[in-house]
Structures are given as structure tokens and as C-alpha cells.
Amino acid sequence: MPKKTFFNLPENKRGxxxxxxxxxxxxxxxxxxSIANIVKTAGVPRGSFYQYFENKEDAFYYxxxxxxxxxxxxxxxxLQNNNGDILAAMExxxxxxxxxxxxxxxxxxxxxxxxxxxxxxxxxxxxxxxxKHSGRSSLMEIKCLIDREKLNISDERExxxxxxxxxxxxxxxxxxxxxxxxxxDEALENFMIEMNLLRKGLSK
Amino acid sequence: MPKKTFFNLPENKRGxxxxxxxxxxxxxxxxxxSIANIVKTAGVPRGSFYQYFENKEDAFYYxxxxxxxxxxxxxxxxLQNNNGDILAAMExxxxxxxxxxxxxxxxxxxxxxxxxxxxxxxxxxxxxxxxKHSGRSSLMEIKCLIDREKLNISDERExxxxxxxxxxxxxxxxxxxxxxxxxxDEALENFMIEMNLLRKGLSK
DNA sequence: CATAGTAAGTGACACAATGTCATTAGTCAA
DNA sequence: TTGACTAATGACATTGTGTCACTTACTATG
Numbered sequence: 001m002p003k004k005t006f007f008n009l010p011e012n013k014r015g016x017x018x019x020x021x022x023x024x025x026x027x028x029x030x031x032x033x034s035i036a037n038i039v040k041t042a043g044v045p046r047g048s049f050y051q052y053f054e055n056k057e058d059a060f061y062y063x064x065x066x067x068x069x070x071x072x073x074x075x076x077x078x079l080q081n082n083n084g085d086i087l088a089a090m091e092x093x094x095x096x097x098x099x100x101x102x103x104x105x106x107x108x109x110x111x112x113x114x115x116x117x118x119x120x121x122x123x124x125x126x127x128x129x130x131x132k133h134s135g136r137s138s139l140m141e142i143k144c145l146i147d148r149e150k151l152n153i154s155d156e157r158e159x160x161x162x163x164x165x166x167x168x169x170x171x172x173x174x175x176x177x178x179x180x181x182x183x184x185d186e187a188l189e190n191f192m193i194e195m196n197l198l199r200k201g202l203s204k
Numbered sequence: 205m206p207k208k209t210f211f212n213l214p215e216n217k218r219g220x221x222x223x224x225x226x227x228x229x230x231x232x233x234x235x236x237x238s239i240a241n242i243v244k245t246a247g248v249p250r251g252s253f254y255q256y257f258e259n260k261e262d263a264f265y266y267x268x269x270x271x272x273x274x275x276x277x278x279x280x281x282x283l284q285n286n287n288g289d290i291l292a293a294m295e296x297x298x299x300x301x302x303x304x305x306x307x308x309x310x311x312x313x314x315x316x317x318x319x320x321x322x323x324x325x326x327x328x329x330x331x332x333x334x335x336k337h338s339g340r341s342s343l344m345e346i347k348c349l350i351d352r353e354k355l356n357i358s359d360e361r362e363x364x365x366x367x368x369x370x371x372x373x374x375x376x377x378x379x380x381x382x383x384x385x386x387x388x389d390e391a392l393e394n395f396m397i398e399m400n401l402l403r404k405g406l407s408k
Numbered sequence: 409c410a411t412a413g414t415a416a417g418t419g420a421c422a423c424a425a426t427g428t429c430a431t432t433a434g435t436c437a438a
Numbered sequence: 439t440t441g442a443c444t445a446a447t448g449a450c451a452t453t454g455t456g457t458c459a460c461t462t463a464c465t466a467t468g
Binding site: 238239240250251254259260 | 453454455456457458
């Protein structure tokens with residue numbers, strides 16, 4: 001998390017910082033990003049950067065988390081539209097991200113994040129469904145929307161694991177798309193095959 | 205891949221290099237590993253390192269691939285023991301890795317690799333099941349051993365996707381165990397819940 | 409055997425990045 | 439005005455990377 005000095009900053013300065021960091025993290029993956037570039041484009045002295053953030057990673061995960069929250073909102077919406085069918089909602093989310101990532105604008109950020117998939121990144125996505133991290137409220141919000149009749153679960157714990165499975169499969173499909181340069185259509189087809197396998201089960 | 209000069213090296217020198225690299229990659233995750241340390245413990249001049257490897261990453265993935273091949277052999281064996289049931293074989297592999305990773309010796313290497321899970325790393329694991337990368341032979345070897353009657357697949361393509369799903373779920377469970385410091389028992393329990401969900405399907 | 413030609417070895421060097429710290433400036437309350 | 443706290447600043451020490459000109463070792467051939 002950024003330090004509190006960062007949040008005390010006047011809005012326009014904070015905005016400049018965010019913009020500069022986004023630009024740098026869109027240019028190259030985290031490991032190659034340089035603080036020097038960020039402070040240069042933001043026009044702040046190097047020392048200031050360390051006044052606001054612990055380090056590169058701190059800034060990176062802060063931005064990523066912000067982006068992820070937008071998608072969480074979408075997911076909840078789509079859960080409603082699909083009458084509580086999580087698998088269908090996940091399919092919608094996948095389509096959305098394919099579309100977003102097609103637009104090249106400033107979303108190289110997410111592309112770079114996906115390519116250099118550290119555990120922490122996947123974790124940020126999964127946190128949404130984990131009571132301990134996500135504010136209790138949004139987990140509840142999701143749980144209420146879910147139609148349990150559609151799911152093959154017998155005990156409460158299984159719900160969390162279903163989300164884990166869905167997240168990691170969705171995630172890997174996205175990464176695949178960008179590391180192998182697959183077309184949107186092919187990526188979607190692969191993803192749907194896997195979702196259907198998950199639905200019906202792998203074993204006879 | 206290391207350069208050919210590396211493979212031309214006298215065995216003991218090559219061994220020293222490998223050992224030193226393993227030591228460094230066990231000490232810290234890839235991003236923090238330093239070539240300076242590797243050449244120091246191996247007792248070779250810095251310039252030589254670049255004679256043998258492209259860079260840090262090159263050395264790292266070379267070592268990782270070597271380790272992974274051992275596990276591939278185990279997987280094939282366990283597929284035989286389980287009469288071609290891939291899910292059961294995967295469960296055995298998971299148990300093996302829990303056991304291996306319990307022994308602290310030099311396996312911090314794998315731990316560090318898992319914690320810093322780039323796409324490339326998961327890829328190395330998955331390659332085993334991909335005709336394009338794995339030598340055609342070992343994929344065939346695996347395919348022959350698999351008892352398709354146990355699987356719920358209707359068309360040939362689905363087989364590859366089953367392996368994708370299994371790999372990513374297994375993988376994430378391992379990462380979880382080490383990032384959250386879960387006990388072996390709990391990790392195994394979580395994993396088994398997910399495997400059973402996969403078996404019977406997520407939807408009613 | 410001499411010699412030319414190729415492959416490998418070497419470490420100083422240029423360059424870039426990181427995180428720190430002593431110093432300076434700003435703000436606000438007493 | 440003073441004192442006390444918070445923030446800003448950029449020079450600096452340190453560490454790391456990859457390269458290159460030069461040296462050494464090895465091999466084959468006339």
C-alpha cells in the first residue's frame with residue numbers, strides 16, 4: 001500500500017504520479033520498469049517517489065488493484081444478468097476482458113501484468129472471493145446473488161474452491177491468449193471448451 | 205537455452221556452475237538473484253557467465269526444466285500404477301511435491317520458483333502435454349497410458365484442455381500452500397476438494 | 409613442426425538502477 | 439516568533455548488468 005503522504009497529496013500531483021506509473025508499467029513488465037522513468041515523466045524528484053511508495057512493486061500493485069475493482073463491479077452485474085449462474089458470469093467477464101484488451105489504448109498495463117503472472121497478481125483477482133481480504137460486504141453481495149441450485153456443492157467450503165478453480169482457469173486462458181498470440185475467437189473457443197468440461201465434470 | 209560453450213565445458217566446471225546457480229536461485233526469487241553471486245561461488249569470471257548463458261533467466265529456466273523432467277518421469281510411472289487414471293496420477297504428483305518440498309534441502313529452489321510464478325514457469329510444466337514442445341514421444345507415452353474410459357471426453361481436443369485444467373489447479377494449490385504457509389494436511393485436503401469438484405463437475 | 413585459424417576465457421568498464429540521508433522548505437498551533 | 443511536525447529534494451553510495459578488446463588454449467593442415 002502507498003504511504004499516507006501519497007494520499008495527502010493534492011489531487012493533480014497524485015494524478016500525475018498515477019499517470020506516469022501507468023505509462024511505465026504499460027511500456028514494459030514490472031521487472032523491467034524503472035522508477036527513474038516514472039519520476040521523470042511525472043516531473044517529481046526521485047526522493048519524493050520513496051516518500052509516497054515503498055518501491056516499484058508497491059506502486060504497481062496499487063494500480064492493479066484499482067483496475068481490478070472495476071472488473072469486480074462488472075462481475076457482480078453480470079451475475080445478476082445471468083440469474084446467479086457463476087459459470088455464465090465468468091464467461092461474460094472473459095469476453096469483456098478480451099474486448100478491453102483488444103483496444104490497445106492504455107491496457108498494455110494489464111497485458112504486461114498478465115504476462116508476468118506472479119502469485120500476487122492472481123491473488124488480487126481471487127481476493128474478491130475471500131472473506132478475509134475482500135471487504136466482507138462484497139463477498140456477501142456475491143454470495144447472495146449466486147443461485148446455489150445450479151451448483152453441484154454439498155457443503156459450504158466447496159463454494160470458495162469453485163471460485164478458486166474458475167479464477168485460475170479463466171486467468172490461464174487469458175494469459176495463453178496473449179503469450180501465444182491467439183485470435184479472440186480461438187481464445188474464446190478454448191475457454192468455452194474448458195468451461196464446459198468444468199460444468200459437466202472430467203470423469204465419467 | 206544455454207549456449208553451446210556451456211555444454212562443451214568439462215563436467216566439473218559445468219557442475220560447479222550449476223551448483224552455484226542453484227544455490228543463488230534457492231536463496232532468493234529470480235528477480236532478486238544476482239549473477240555476481242553465482243560467478244563468485246562458482247569461481248568463474250563474470251565474462252564467462254555470459255559466454256555460457258544469455259542472462260540470469262536463461263540459467264534459471266534451464267535448471268527449472270531439468271528439475272521438471274524428473275517429475276515428468278514420476279508422473280508417467282504413477283499413471284501406470286493408477287491404471288491410466290489421470291486425476292489419481294495428479295493427486296500422487298501433488299503428494300510427492302508436498303513431500304519433496306518438506307525437505308528444505310535444496311528445494312528452496314522450487315519454492316522460490318513457485319512463489320514468483322511467471323507464465324513461463326507454468327508453461328514448462330504444461331509443455332509436457334503439448335505435442336509442439338514436448339518431444340512427440342513423451343506425449344504419446346502419456347496418451348497411451350491414459351484410460352479414456354474414465355474420462356468424460358467426446359472429442360480429441362478435449363484431452364489437451366483437461367490437462368491444462370489439471371495443471372493449473374494443481375499448480376495453484378502448490379503455490380497456495382507456500383504463500384499462505386498452510387500445513388501439508390490442510391493443503392492436501394483443499395486440493396482433494398478441488399479434485400473431487402473437477403471429477404463430478406461444477407454444475408448440477 | 410610451425411602456423412594459422414577458431415573457440416573460449418577474462419576482467420575492466422560504461423551505464424543504469426536502487427534506496428538512503430542530510431538538508432531544506434512548508435504549515436500550523438501556541 | 440518560535441517550535442514541532444510533515445514533506446520535498448537531489449546528491450550519493452552501492453549494487454547490478456551486459457559488453458568488448460585483449461589474451462590464452464586448442465586443432466587442423468600444409
